[in-house]
Amino acid sequence: MIDKFKAKFVEESNDNVHDLEEALLLLEKDTENNEIIERIFRAMHTLKGGGAMFGFNQLSEFTHHLETVFDLVRNNKLSISDDIISMTFESIDHIKHMLEVGDVDDQEELDEQLAFIQRVQSYTNSDSPSAVAPQKSSETSGAKGDGSKTYLVGIKPNQDLLRNGTNPFYLLDDLHAMGDAKVIAYYEKVPQMEVFNPINNYCHWQVVLNTKESVNDIKDVFIFVEDECEITIEELGAGNLLASDDMVELITEAATHQQQLNKDVLVNVAATAKGGAAKKESKKKAQLKEHKISSMRVSSTKIDELVNLVSELVTIQAQLNLFAENDGNPAVLALAENIQKLSRQLRDNAFSISLIPLQSELMRFQRLVRDLSKDLGKDIDFVIEGGDIELDKNIIEHLTDPLLHIIRNAVDHGIGLPAERIKNGKSPKGTILFKAYYSGASVIVKVMDDGKGIDPEFIRKKAIAKGLIDAKTELSRKEIFDLVFLSGFSTKEQVTDVSGRGVGMDVVRKKIGEIRGEVSLDSEMGKGTTLTLELPMTLSIIDGLLVKVTGNQYVIPIANIEKIFAMDSVSFGKTFNHVVNIDDEQFSFIDMREAFETEVVNKGTEQLILVKYEDTKVGLLVDQVIGEYQTVVKPMGRFLKKQENISGASIMGDGTIAxxxxxxxxxxxxxIKKYRTKN
Amino acid sequence: MTSIISFLIDHEVFAFDTLKVRNILELDKVTWVPNAKEYLKGVINLHGNIIPIADLRMMMGIENIENSQDTAVIVVSDDDKTESLIGFVVDGVKEVFDLEEADIKESVINGNTGLINTFTGSIRKNDEFIHIIDLVEVVKEIEK
Structure with missing residues (x-):
């Protein structure tokens, strides 16, 4: 578990480091810009905090010193110099290294780190930063920057090398041709003259080679002897390491003593020769190579764009299918079918990319519950079930505020104080259960508390007092609980810090409505309250029923539809006060033409669509049902947001809008209108 | 230096800041939106986006609205976002031209201009007054 967090921290920190680098580059151009300095400071601060939390103590300590430098800069006590900037760049590289290796206990590394920290500290201690000796690595001139690298090449042929007619000296000649090379021949295996077989090979070689060619080019030299030789190529560092006298000495010594050279020894020598520059170089190189990308961050606009395009494709594909069916050409039909298969896969894939687990948001709520309950002197357990349920990121974004409100309510109003709970025969510790699960094409989220519960009668009286309903209105239990979602309804008498500012559940419903979700409340006195959210899994594609109302086309989401009836003039004749009798059952219905405030012309061919509404069914009277239609829902834009009856628009095959x-x-x-007119 | 696009509403000349204008279209079929404000004529499909259409003539309180061949839709966005795109129906688009900001004078408008009360200013060109409409205020009115 902790490893998972660590990995996540490293991933996020790499983003931070990246940000740091970017900001630093900007700062280089604009050293007075306070915004950039703040940004750098923030990034460092995050690294420091995170580092300490996830066991990167050395990183944390190091960043702390670096942060101190920038704190001085921030407070205008130190001005940005080129020196500070290059020091910071080097520090960033060091941070990257530390992120990769974590805390180390290797003495050498520790010393190095300490030296670095002292260097960083020198900026904070000294009043005149210019006094700090430039610590630029003392690069030996000409050793670096010509793009060449030095390699250790090991050639270990097997005994049979010579039998194939290979002359190993040609190989060595080839290496010499690539650049500067020092060859060490090892002949310790050559036997006594008596047993010596002239067609056997007993030697092997090591070559320290400086070349501008790549590793692959070196490998190419051995391309014909790969099977007979064991070839190793190790990079020692950039620049010509053979230029250093120490190196040459080491090689000569190795040759006389027949001692195998290994990379580490050579690198060390090279490092001392170059004042540590080479070592750092190789460290950096190794880092660049080892970095593998297992996940990547993509800007959400790109994902939105992808989902949009896929949505378009699905629409066009539906048209193609229709065309192919009408056309009847089997070849076209087969093509259309294949495209359908592909676009379906593509759709699923694109949508799965935009899904993120609920868990990511829930961590925050866990903390919230903990802090709030402490403040209020309550003891509350926040239990999460189904945190791995995935939802469209746009939906999750819209979910935060409503959930915050709901959970606050549960902590504040739902669960009582421990003493109160004991009196009611409950355990002093309350529980808020957050439960999420799939149900068909939707996701159900329930937030349940085991608190006091809400008295329906109390809600009713309150609603009457607030003038939200008429005293004589008969309401079902469900309808009563629904009243809490009306604006201006807050059950707590006193406005508290935590919840109950008058804006309440109506905002929750509105927010959830924006993502085409539903919210309902149920409660049992003494047992607790449950809030249920029903959310769509994705926002952009729905299965709809295309209908006509006064000349315009509309789409009704099929998920909501129960049944469709023809409203012949006979059954129409029996309607009274917008209640219709179908199959001996009574349904209230809404004449869409009235609801949309258009002309009502009864032709006797109207159809009634029975849709689910909470736990009842309500009819919608339309002029005509055209048919089923899979459709992409597009937003109506900023100016029609207030138009609540319409959740979006869909562009039909011929370019018209439904x-x-x-x-x-x-x-x-x-x-609501009905309640109001009654009042 | 700034640039404006002038148009006609009931024989008077008004203008928008050219930089806010995204498209100029013929007035084609508009899909009516139920329960919306009267001057919101509906929505159109512009390159796959749903764009609301407001009749600027109605907003200005013009009573005899007649569509002609010249009737046009000017699509604008006050903040460059797709969701803020909106088309305004006008009696006809006149011209686009550059002007010096110093030439813009305070608007003096007699009579009723309906819901459009705020103007950036007016200029005089070829014996005509051109009133530059403050788009931000119009947008606010629609969002109300």
């Missing part, structure tokens, strides 16, 4: 009806909102609004 608006998507939000049945819940439509019924809700028309029901």
């Amino acid at each position: 608006m998507v009806i939000d049945t819940n909102r439509l019924i809700h609004n028309n029901a």
Whole structure:
């Protein structure tokens, strides 16, 4: 578990480091810009905090010193110099290294780190930063920067090398041709003259080679002897390491003593020769090579764009299918089918990219519950079930505020103080259960508390007192609980810090409505309250029923539809006060033409669509049902947001527009209208 | 130096800042949106985006609105976002031209201009007054 967090921390820190680098580059151009300095400071601060939390103590300590430098800069006590900038760049490289290796206990590394920290500290101690000796690595001139590298090449042929007619000296000649090379021949295996077989090979070689060619080019030299030789190529560092006298000495010594050279020894020598520059170089190189990308961050706009394009594709594909069916050409049909398969896979894939687990948001709530309950003197357990349920990122974004409100309510109003709970025969510790699960094409999220519960009668009285309903209105239990979602309804008498500022559940419903979700409340006195959110898994594609109302086309989401009836003039004749009798059952219905405030012309061919609304069914009267249609829902833009009855619009195959009806909102609004007119 | 695009509404000349204008279209079929404000004529499909259409003539309180061959839709966005795109129906688009900001004088408008009350200013060109409409205020009015 902790490893997972560590990995996550490293990933995030790499982003931070990246940001740091970017900001630093900007700062280099604009050293007075306070915003950039703040940005750098913030990034360092995050690294420091995170480092300490996830066991990167050395990183944390190091960053602390670096942060101190920038704190001085921030407070205008130190001005940015080129020196500071290059020091910071080097520090960033060091941070990267530390992120990769974590805390080390290797003495050498520790010394190095300490030296670095002292160097960083020198900026904070000294009043005149210019006094700090430039610590630029003392590069031996000409040793670096010509793009060449030095390699250790090992050639270990097997005994049979010579039998194939290979002359190993040609190989060595080839290496010499590539650049500066020093060859050490090892002949310790050559036997006594008596047993010596002239067609056997007993030697092997090591070559220290400086060349501008790549490793692959070196490998190419051995391309014909790969099977007979064991070839090793190790990079020692950039620049010509053979230029250093120490190196040459080491090689000569190795040759006389027949001692195998290994990379580390050579690198060390090279490092001392070059004042540590080479070592750092190789460290950096290794880092660059080892970095593998297992996940990547993509800007969400790109994902939105992808999902949009896929949505378009799905629409076009539906048209193609229709065309192919009408056309009847089997070849076209087969093509259309294949495209359908592909686009379906593509759709699933694109949508899965935009899904993120609920868990990511829930961590914050866990903390919230903990802090809030402490403040209020309550003891509350926040239990999460189904945190791995995935939802469209846009939905999760919209979910934060409503959930915050709901959970606050549960902590503040739902669960009582421990003493109170004991009196009611409950355990002093309350529980808030957050439960998420799939149900068909939607995701159900329930937030349940085991608190006091809400008295429906109390809600009713309150609603009457607030003038939200008429005293004589008969309401079902469900309808009563629904009243809490009306604006201006807050049950707590006193406004508290935590919840109950008058804006409450109505905002929750509105927010959830924006993502085409539903919210309902149920409560049992003494047992607790449950809030249920029903959310769509994705926002952009729905299965709809295309209908006509006064000349315009509309889409009704099929998920909400129960049944469709023809409204012949006979059954129409029996309607009274917008209640219709079908199959001996009574349904209230909404005449869409009235709801949309258009002319009502009864032709006797109207159809009634029965849709689910909470736990009842309500009819929607339309002029005509055209058919089923899979459709992409597009937003209506900023200026029509207030238009609640319409949740979006869909562009049809011929370019015309059909608006998507939000049945819940439509019924809700028309029901409200009824209450109001009664008042 | 700034640039404006002038148009006609009931024989008077008004203008928008050219930089805010995204498209100029013929007035084609507009899909009516239920329960919306009267001057919001509906929505159109512009390159796959749903764009609301407001009749600027109605907003200005013009009573006899007649569509002609010249009737046009000017699509604008006050903040460059797709969701803020909106088309305004006008009696006809006149011209685009550059002007010096110093030439813009305070608007003096007699009579009723309906819901459009705020103007950036007016200029005089070829014996005509051109009133530059403050788009931000119009947008605010629509969002109300």
